[in-house]
Amino acid sequence: MLALFYIFIGVAIGVSFWQITRILNFREVIANDEDNAKQGKYALYFMVFFYAMMIYCLIAMNVIMLPESASIEGEHDDRLFDLTFWLIGIVQFIMQFLIFYFTFKYRGNKANKAKFYADSHKLELIWTVTPAIVLVGLIGYGLWQWNNVMDLSDDDAIVIEVYSQQFRWDARYAGKDNTLGLGNVNYIKGINTMGVDMSDKNSQDDVQVTELYLPKGKKIHFKFRSQDVLHSAYMPHFRAQMNCVPGMVTEFGFTPKYTTEEMRQQSEVIEKTKGINIIRAEKGEELYEFDYLLLCNKICGASHYSMQMKITVVEQEEYEKWIAEQPTLATVIQ
Numbered sequence: 001m002l003a004l005f006y007i008f009i010g011v012a013i014g015v016s017f018w019q020i021t022r023i024l025n026f027r028e029v030i031a032n033d034e035d036n037a038k039q040g041k042y043a044l045y046f047m048v049f050f051y052a053m054m055i056y057c058l059i060a061m062n063v064i065m066l067p068e069s070a071s072i073e074g075e076h077d078d079r080l081f082d083l084t085f086w087l088i089g090i091v092q093f094i095m096q097f098l099i100f101y102f103t104f105k106y107r108g109n110k111a112n113k114a115k116f117y118a119d120s121h122k123l124e125l126i127w128t129v130t131p132a133i134v135l136v137g138l139i140g141y142g143l144w145q146w147n148n149v150m151d152l153s154d155d156d157a158i159v160i161e162v163y164s165q166q167f168r169w170d171a172r173y174a175g176k177d178n179t180l181g182l183g184n185v186n187y188i189k190g191i192n193t194m195g196v197d198m199s200d201k202n203s204q205d206d207v208q209v210t211e212l213y214l215p216k217g218k219k220i221h222f223k224f225r226s227q228d229v230l231h232s233a234y235m236p237h238f239r240a241q242m243n244c245v246p247g248m249v250t251e252f253g254f255t256p257k258y259t260t261e262e263m264r265q266q267s268e269v270i271e272k273t274k275g276i277n278i279i280r281a282e283k284g285e286e287l288y289e290f291d292y293l294l295l296c297n298k299i300c301g302a303s304h305y306s307m308q309m310k311i312t313v314v315e316q317e318e319y320e321k322w323i324a325e326q327p328t329l330a331t332v333i334q
Contacts, residue, residue: 036108047100051093063275066236067268070292070313071254074239076145084138149240152253157219160212162294163194164244165227167303169294170194171212175205175328185227192333195227204330207323212294212311215319216259224250234297235311237263241297256313263313264290 069078106112159174161183172194174180181196181203188195196203214220224233226244234241235254242252263269269290276288292311296304314322 033109040104040107043100043103047097050096050100054093063268063271067263067266067272069237069239070256070258070263071238071240072257073145073149073254076141076148077239080138080141080145083141087134087138149252149254152221152251154219154221154253157221157253158215159221159223161194161223161225162212162233162244163225163227164231164233164296164307166229166301167296167307169210169233169296169307169309171209171309172196172329173207173209173323173326174202175207177202177205180223181206181329183225188227196329196333198329198333204328206329207326208329208332209326210309212309213319213322214256214311214313215316216256216313218316218319219253219255221253222251229300230298231300231307232297234295235292236295237292243298259313259315260290260292260311263292 069075159178159180161172161174161180163170163172163183170193172180172183179202181198181200183194183196185195187197192198194208196206196208198204222233222240222242224242224244225248226246228246230246231244232241233244238254238256240252240254242250244250258266264273273288273290280287292313294309294311296307298304300307
């Protein structure tokens, strides 16, 4: 792979030198009206090609986008993304047209004379104030959404600690008292891999698992710790991400709105799953079935790519049955 990278760099350097040499050879060439007319038409042709490619990408490449947010809080992330995307898209479509059209309209012609235009305070005011107002609106919405995700005032929320280390995730449920016992790397010993302080009474009913089960429609209060390096807990379908920092606890919360089974039935997920399984079938690999995942979104080492945990969202009754079956730390760590 490294050799391929070096080959690519060599080819890029070679092409750059070739292009520079060609440009230097044109120093003595003076374009005439015929050349300018050709270049103006080429600009229009490229504009058509450019718009066709953009429309194709918007339609054909939509399948690689994430499906609808699986959390209630994530709906605002999607709305903010859509709003930003449409604003940028509309402005980009208009500006690209003006760039290519003016390239054609004002192509070189000896019969034309350039007009000197000093400035326009009105235009400057418009193109300064308009983007400023738009940015204030977008940033304000973004800050409101950040506060929404970071609002952990719900006392009835399920408290879960997510513990990261190279290269795995562990999770700890707060138990019946809904209060996590203290944790510190100094307490890591034997099967106590999360470093839970078992002398803390709140630790006795905590439940340690290697797979997350979440109830639909219930606020989840996540707390994150890291044993070694900086990791990033990324749950893409819930539009949630938080750094796991050694020596400190970070946190956020969200409310799942679709069970895993409900998400599997969504048309977007079905189409994505079909596309993935076509590729897997060609390679002779096991067929894929959609699952929510917790991923590490920081390059934390050689096996970073395999650092993931399955998340299963179920109805409240099924969650209560599952959590009741899990052994507490008091029964596991003697």
